[in-house]
Amino acid sequence: MTVIDIPADSLFGIGNLPYGSFSTPGTAPRIGVRVADKVVDLALALDDDVFARPVLNDFMARGPREWSRVRARITELVRGEIDADAVHDVADVMMHLPIAVADYVDFYASEHHATNLGRLFRPDSAPLMPNWKHLPVGYHGRAGTVIPSGTDIVRPCGQRKAPTEPAPSFGPSRRLDIEAELGFVVGVPSAPGTVITPDEFADHVFGAVVVNDWSARDIQAWEYVPLGPFLGKSFATSISPWVVPLAALEAARVDTPVQDPEPLPYLRGTEKWGLDIDLTVEWNGQIVSRPPYAQMYWSPAQMLAHTSVNGATARTGDLFASGTISGPEPDQRGAFIELTWGGAEPVEVAGETRTFLQDGDEVAIAATAPGPEGSRIGFGEVRARILPATQVG
Amino acid sequence: MTVIDIPADSLFGIGNLPYGSFSTPGTAPRIGVRVADKVVDLALALDDDVFARPVLNDFMARGPREWSRVRARITELVRGEIDADAVHDVADVMMHLPIAVADYVDFYASEHHATNLGRLFRPDSAPLMPNWKHLPVGYHGRAGTVIPSGTDIVRPCGQRKAPTEPAPSFGPSRRLDIEAELGFVVGVPSAPGTVITPDEFADHVFGAVVVNDWSARDIQAWEYVPLGPFLGKSFATSISPWVVPLAALEAARVDTPVQDPEPLPYLRGTEKWGLDIDLTVEWNGQIVSRPPYAQMYWSPAQMLAHTSVNGATARTGDLFASGTISGPEPDQRGAFIELTWGGAEPVEVAGETRTFLQDGDEVAIAATAPGPEGSRIGFGEVRARILPATQVG
Structure with missing residues (x-):
């Protein structure tokens, strides 16, 4: 388990929590959330298959109640200890297109x-x-x-x-x-x-x-x-x-x-x-x-x-x-x-x-x-x- | 087995063979080919899963050699006898959007x-x-x-x-x-x-x-x-x-x-x-x-x-x-x-x-x-x- 250190002046503090599609060498793109200089692998950390996909679309389609619920869970998670396997340095990941663009x-x-x-x-x-x-x-x-x-x-x-x-x-x-x-x-x-x-x-x-x-x-x-x-x-x-x-x-x-x-x-x-x-x-x-x-x-x-x-x-x-x-x-x-x-x-x-x-x-x-x-x-x-x-x- | 009767003046004769997405009541959209006033269910008739999909995209992506090969097979098929289960009257089917439109x-x-x-x-x-x-x-x-x-x-x-x-x-x-x-x-x-x-x-x-x-x-x-x-x-x-x-x-x-x-x-x-x-x-x-x-x-x-x-x-x-x-x-x-x-x-x-x-x-x-x-x-x-x-x- 690990704790993410979030400097007070980080632009990626607990008030932000943006989502992206990332991969580490040799792995497939999947959804992560950025916290300080870390990326949290959400499929691992939240045990939800929707985050194992390469784009956010299926998660986005769930709607605002689910977005809120997940945001609250992530907030709780990053305030405590996280499975170290789910946490990557942002410098070690490659970022991909986060959405499949419709129109x-x-x-x-x-x-x-x-x-x-x-x-x-x-x-x-x-x-x-x-x-x-x-x-x-x-x-x-x-x-x-x-x-x-x-x-x-x-x-x-x-x-x-x-x-x-x-x-x-x-x-x-x-x-x-x-x-x-x-x-x-x-x-x-x-x-x-x-x-x-x-x-x-x-x-x-x-x-x-x-x-x-x-x-x-x-x-x-x-x-x-x-x-x-x-x-x-x-x-x-x-x-x-x-x-x-x-x-x-x-x-x-x-x-x-x-x-x-x-x-x-x-x-x-x-x-x-x-x-x-x-x-x-x-x-x-x-x-x-x-x-x-x-x-x-x-x-x-x-x-x-x-x-x-x-x-x-x-x-x-x-x-x-x-x-x-x-x-x-x-x-x-x-x-x-x-x-x-x-x-x-x-x-x-x-x-x-x-x-x-x-x-x-x-x-x-x-x-x-x-x-x-x-x-x-x-x-x-x-x-x-x-x-x-x-x-x- | 059945034989499709193709009138000489049909606009959907063997020289045409257009593809569409069709369904019969209670079934899912899948790919068919139009011949005279019939629709031939291609997933059944050709035993190719690409035609069980609701749109043509995966088949279209295969390219011209495969398009030619399949067209030749369909031509042969409709000149002979076809499994009657694969043949529907065009009046009995519902037609759907044949492609997933990208741009x-x-x-x-x-x-x-x-x-x-x-x-x-x-x-x-x-x-x-x-x-x-x-x-x-x-x-x-x-x-x-x-x-x-x-x-x-x-x-x-x-x-x-x-x-x-x-x-x-x-x-x-x-x-x-x-x-x-x-x-x-x-x-x-x-x-x-x-x-x-x-x-x-x-x-x-x-x-x-x-x-x-x-x-x-x-x-x-x-x-x-x-x-x-x-x-x-x-x-x-x-x-x-x-x-x-x-x-x-x-x-x-x-x-x-x-x-x-x-x-x-x-x-x-x-x-x-x-x-x-x-x-x-x-x-x-x-x-x-x-x-x-x-x-x-x-x-x-x-x-x-x-x-x-x-x-x-x-x-x-x-x-x-x-x-x-x-x-x-x-x-x-x-x-x-x-x-x-x-x-x-x-x-x-x-x-x-x-x-x-x-x-x-x-x-x-x-x-x-x-x-x-x-x-x-x-x-x-x-x-x-x-x-x-x-x-x-």
């Missing part, structure tokens, strides 16, 4: 980001579209290319045409970018023919992860009218390995910014689902931005309500991301296209000049939030490195 | 449709976007709401705002429409880091179905700028129950219309993957349109090559649809918004006047193609009825 939806919920992108992509029009303050604008992304943190990103190839060029050309993206986002994971599906109200958010959503929604801006700019982004986004979406349960985010819940005009009734709730979560974007080891999730215009509860209002069902494993998180300040921008203003204002990164991502660059996005009793909890990070394109132009 | 992508590959929609949605601009003839425009749809033929469609609710209205309102869609399409199902996944060339189409794609991509035009018009259609499409996409294998479409393969400008090299192939497939759209029992698939500008081989060119992997169960099939003539238009010119030119349907779909309306889209030796093969149909909205405005 992936990406929103566009930051007013600052949408305004900046509008200015950059459509310099001749009003930056914010007329619909933007009436509904959380979103679109479906590619579920099959959601990948875990640590997986290298091969620079994508595709068609791109600068406005000054007469015809499109094919080749590696020259404007490879990040989008720092939060993602929310659906546990409990909705019944056909029902809608999910904003106040039913916690009946369905299991937890949250940090998302890097890689974006090839040149490919995106050429392809996206009129049906939206496709290949500019579909090559990869990275997520952090630890799913922070909603229960750990109680102290982070805040009001969204004032929404004016008042949204239609189906987007109104009585519960606060703004989230005071602070992100950091690290580019080659240097923090270049600190996007504040609390500034997001639309709450994740409104995103889910909107997604379901036409009768579309939600499934276990659905992942919906917030869209780039950008605050009002330049050093709060969650995408490099904003940070460098479309490449026109290069930044100094670790002693070198950058506009967009270069081969070999590494990006890590991390997040922390207030936890219980003045503590802080961590999401960990989503990290990846850019590899050169494998095709030629 | 769903919808294209926009008909020049006539894209031009018509451009005129209707953006009357002040050029109808065809500058990118349209350079790449098959597409976007991701909602995989979780792909449903089998026969499932009723509840009229979706959502936000809509006519240009003349000062603010959006919420309520049942007033412009509920169809899109007559063909869908293609991926069997063999692509390896990470590889692309699929147009000539590798048949190494990955298992077969085709008829698709009705239901569309709430008022919801779509309000939401779709700048990130594309979302709730206007995500409530339901119906597919026909029989997956026609590519092997059955040999006689239907034709050149696409001339593509000018010549596409970039990654979209060029030496094989013909235009398809001479004729659709019919039946509205309350009356055929209102005959969309010709042979007129589609982009081939499905180009669609798949485009989808993969940025390195995005394809998975078993990926479904990609062509987008609305419209020919140059008014009675070849595959969406009612085109047929009634945005509702401005109502049509007479079974003795009543129609612009968009009314509650209680029923739509059936069917398709046939040339088969071997002058025969024709059928896809069957995708059929559904509109139920009233369950929410109030």
Whole structure:
């Protein structure tokens, strides 16, 4: 038996307890919970086969009462002695994709980001579209290319045409970018023919992860009218390995910014689902931005309500991301296209000049939030490195 | 033992042999093949457990050599005597979703449709976007709401705002429409880091179905700028129950219309993957349109090559649809918004006047193609009825 030492300032204290899929050398991925710098093997520690599976889906489908019960058991467990075989150093495990992604939806919920992108992509029009303050604008992304943190990103190839060029050309993206986002994971599906109200958010959503929604801006700019982004986004979406349960985010819940005009009734709730979560974007080891999730215009509860209002069902494993998180300040921008203003204002990164991502660059996005009793909890990070394109132009 | 009588003019003769998921009362869905007006239970007839599963995915993942081998065995089988227990009247079985859909992508590959929609949605601009003839425009749809033929469609609710209205309102869609399409199902996944060339189409794609991509035009018009259609499409996409294998479409393969400008090299192939497939759209029992698939500008081989060119992997169960099939003539238009010119030119349907779909309306889209030796093969149909909205405005 062993006791896990939890430093008072650990971002993975008893107020957090995020779930992930881990393996040790020679073993199959299974579910663990992170506590301080340890991972507890839940199939062993709780003797429940649902945690012997490689993804959280079956556990998530059990619903909030079971999530609470298990969280209480884990809390009790890590306060006492645990079977030493069930405890691994986080440095000794490999982390995998924690969920089997059903549908992936990406929103566009930051007013600052949408305004900046509008200015950059459509310099001749009003930056914010007329619909933007009436509904959380979103679109479906590619579920099959959601990948875990640590997986290298091969620079994508595709068609791109600068406005000054007469015809499109094919080749590696020259404007490879990040989008720092939060993602929310659906546990409990909705019944056909029902809608999910904003106040039913916690009946369905299991937890949250940090998302890097890689974006090839040149490919995106050429392809996206009129049906939206496709290949500019579909090559990869990275997520952090630890799913922070909603229960750990109680102290982070805040009001969204004032929404004016008042949204239609189906987007109104009585519960606060703004989230005071602070992100950091690290580019080659240097923090270049600190996007504040609390500034997001639309709450994740409104995103889910909107997604379901036409009768579309939600499934276990659905992942919906917030869209780039950008605050009002330049050093709060969650995408490099904003940070460098479309490449026109290069930044100094670790002693070198950058506009967009270069081969070999590494990006890590991390997040922390207030936890219980003045503590802080961590999401960990989503990290990846850019590899050169494998095709030629 | 029994012998299946196959009339010479059957659309489900030996040249077709499409696969579906069927059940008889009190039994679980399993894989069958359609022959004339019979369904052959393949798990029983071929003694292969892969057909005892409710969806085709595991069989599709086996790849083209195995697809050919099984097709040859089935051909031999239905030419001789079959265990009577393995043969059911098609009228006695219930059909289910034949595939577990991984990612769903919808294209926009008909020049006539894209031009018509451009005129209707953006009357002040050029109808065809500058990118349209350079790449098959597409976007991701909602995989979780792909449903089998026969499932009723509840009229979706959502936000809509006519240009003349000062603010959006919420309520049942007033412009509920169809899109007559063909869908293609991926069997063999692509390896990470590889692309699929147009000539590798048949190494990955298992077969085709008829698709009705239901569309709430008022919801779509309000939401779709700048990130594309979302709730206007995500409530339901119906597919026909029989997956026609590519092997059955040999006689239907034709050149696409001339593509000018010549596409970039990654979209060029030496094989013909235009398809001479004729659709019919039946509205309350009356055929209102005959969309010709042979007129589609982009081939499905180009669609798949485009989808993969940025390195995005394809998975078993990926479904990609062509987008609305419209020919140059008014009675070849595959969406009612085109047929009634945005509702401005109502049509007479079974003795009543129609612009968009009314509650209680029923739509059936069917398709046939040339088969071997002058025969024709059928896809069957995708059929559904509109139920009233369950929410109030």
